[in-house]
Amino acid sequence: xxxxxxxxxxxxxxxxxxxxxxxxxxxxxxxxxxxxxxxxxxxxxxxxxx
Numbered sequence: 387x388x389x390x391x392x393x394x395x396x397x398x399x400x401x402x403x404x405x406x407x408x409x410x411x412x413x414x415x416x417x418x419x420x421x422x423x424x425x426x427x428x429x430x431x432x433x434x435x436x
Contacts, residue, residue: 390397
């Protein structure tokens with residue numbers, strides 16, 4: 387690990403916050419994809435039943 391000097395806390399917390407935000411974005415994207423896929427499947431089922 388590189389020597390960060392007196393800014394180690396700030397640098398590491400910035401990395402931590404960035405990784406947490408990326409994880410949240412991935413989770414939200416996956417959840418939205420599941421919802422959209424389910425709605426599309428329901429629409430296709432209704433359309434096919436006609």
